[in-house]
Amino acid sequence: WLKHLGSRRSIARPSRTRAAQPPPPMLLQPGAAFVTTGAAAAPLAAPAWREAAAPASPERAGGAHGRSQGSLALGSTVAVAALGLARRGAGQRAGARRTARGAVVFIDGEAGTTGLQVRDRLEQHPEIEILSLDPSLRKDEAARKDALRSADAAVLCLPDDAAIAAVALLDGADTVVVDASTAHRVSEGWVYGFPELSPSHSAEIAASKRIANPGCYPTGFISMVRPLVDAGLLPASAPLTVHAVSGYSGGGKGLIELYESPGHEPWGAYGFNLDHKHLPEMKVWTGLEQEPVFCPSVGDFKQGMVVSVPLRLSQLAEGATPAAVQEALAKRYEDKRFISVAPLNPMDALERGAFLRPDSLNDTNNLEIFCFGNEDKGTMWLLARLDNLGKGASGACVQNLNLALGFDEATGLEAKP
Known part of the structure; x- marks a missing residue:
């Protein structure tokens, strides 16, 4: 494992400690009813020397996923069966940065360690709906391409070569991409996903459709x-x-x-x-x-x-x-x-x-x-x-998604005020 961790060629991204596994994908037909789960969460207390910091979003308590009361489709999960995309509700437009219900996000590689972390966090996000493939189709290129092109945003939780191939599947689609691999972190045409890099960097992320999540x-x-x-x-x-x-x-x-x-x-x-x-x-x-x-x-x-x-x-x-x-x-x-x-x-x-x-x-x-x-x-x-x-992996993914999709950067994220 030392060789595995130290090589530039391959490193497994971290997995998230989770009190409970997220629910399995629900196979819904287009236009089917929404699924809502979860309860409100409470914020964490602040260290004394951070009292002046800006307030942030609620913190999840234990394994429960915090969600705003009255929000639609909170934590819902939709599966794609037989290559048919089952979006949460009829009439949502592919390629739109925001829909009436928020934004639809596809996690390519959601069954891996990074994918599970990202999914766990997005399930508490009040403005994001998760688009999932049926497990039998997760390696089906046609199904993945359909999902990638239909989502408002995609998070790539894949090895470097697979992430490069996934971007090629988009083929000019309007999908926002946050890549959690190392494939594009110093690549031309990609914005580095560390919003605090410079005073103007959050705006650069917000204007980009290709975001490389940092290590x-x-x-x-x-x-x-x-x-x-x-x-x-x-x-x-x-x-x-x-x-x-x-x-x-x-x-x-x-x-x-x-x-x-x-x-x-x-x-x-x-x-x-x-x-x-x-x-x-x-x-x-x-x-x-x-x-x-x-x-x-x-x-x-x-x-x-x-x-x-x-x-x-x-x-x-x-x-x-x-x-x-x-x-x-x-x-x-x-x-x-x-x-x-x-x-x-x-x-x-x-x-x-x-x-x-x-x-x-x-x-x-x-x-x-x-x-x-x-x-x-x-x-x-x-x-x-x-x-x-968190800030080293899935939390940064969500922060970058928020910026790119036009939400407040702290939405769905826990932070100490």
């Missing part, structure tokens, strides 16, 4: 480094090292099975070929002139992630201080719904005053940045904490 590790790395390059505090030529630890769900079903069986490693570094498939996007979307040295690892916990970048102050612009770095990051994200920056040297954020837990943001779409600095030693340590299954 989990790059999300943490880019969130810390790109603002410093933009602010002139970190030279683009800086040689950086990034260390990261992810919960074992980041390795997909195979690694989950390994870690939930006896005899597994308590912790493991991997990627020893130094050619991890996330490196290109780490370089391109930070504006760095060279790829960082990337040292990933997996821990004996299922979900959560910490990405960290050690720095010497001598690597920064002349006269730059730890306080200046923290201030630049805080300013960059001061109006962002899902990213927050702690004060400098936030010892109160540490478990027992000593440990930064990787799992504190599980089941949210949030990302937190921490800056620790020692001017006497001339050193800094930047850390980003996120849910590898």
